[in-house]
Amino acid sequence: MxxxxxxxxxxxxxxxxxxxxxxxxxxxxxxNVSANQIVNALQPKPLTRSLSGAPQIDPAVKAKEMSFVATLQNRKTRSLSTGEREEIAEIASTKPKIDLDIQFDYNSAEISKASLPSVQELGKALSNASLRGSTFVLAGHTDAVGGEAFNQDLSERRADTIKRYLTDKYGINNGTDLVTVGYGKSKPKDPNAPMDPVNRRVEVVNMDTKTASK
Known part of the structure; x- marks a missing residue:
């Protein structure tokens, strides 16, 4: 050479x-997402206004959403029906959200040590004054390894674990501010690779139950 x-x-x-x-x-x-990044991702989008200056939003739709979210408060994850889970997903599709790569011990609802910093940053973010007044959905997702019933239960337990941590460590009102839901393996982040670890995540959604036009 x-x-x-x-x-x-x-x-x-x-x-x-x-x-x-x-x-x-x-x-x-x-x-390694920061609290500021989470806050920015979950900020309600400003309402667009018509030429008359009035917000272009259907008050009836907003009222229906808020009424539905109110029925979820103080509910246990396992009490949600399939229809309610799907309705949460439909509303969440239009709301500010962020996917957090929060890992758990194998086949467990215990948060891994490596993921604790992300959960702590989430706690700081949801304690931020700019996000007060809204209800947040903590949605647990798994990959496609394992059976449907097992993954559904695991995703619910993991979402509940995050809720308890945020309540115990950051004093966030778990009755009215946090709603948990599990989707098991039914909503992969990467549908083309359902068994990929990228699908194991916790999605946080601001259900935007306060006025976003302030």
Whole structure:
């Protein structure tokens, strides 16, 4: 091999190593979400206004949503029917939300030590004055490994664990401010790879039960 070829090969190896390191840093950064990032993601979107200055929102739709959310408060996760879970998902699809990579011990609802910082940042975010007045949904999701009933139960228990942690450590009102729901493996983040760990997550949704036009 000539000297030029050796230099070219060395440069290629160095470039590959640099790209691998950059990818690793990006993945690590994604897992270390900050309270400010969560607050920004969960901020209610400002209402658009018509030429007359009136908010373009259907008051009847808003009232129906708020009425439904009120029926969920002080409810236990396992009391939710399939229809109620789907209605939560439908409302949540239009609301501010964030997916958090919160991992648990294997086949357990115990939060892993590596994920505690993310849960703590969530606690700080939901304690922020700018988010007070809304009800938040904590939605648990699993990957597709295992049976449907097992994953449904596991996702509910994991969502309940996050709720208890936020209540115990940050004093967040678990009766009116936090609603938990489990979706098991039914709503993967990556439908093309249902068994991928990326599907194991906790989705936090601001159900926007306060006036967003302030």
């Amino acid at each position: 000539t000297r030029t070829h050796r230099l070219t090969a060395t440069a290629a190896i160095a470039l590959t190593a640099a790209l691998s390191m950059t990818a690793s840093l990006a993945i690590a950064g994604d897992n």
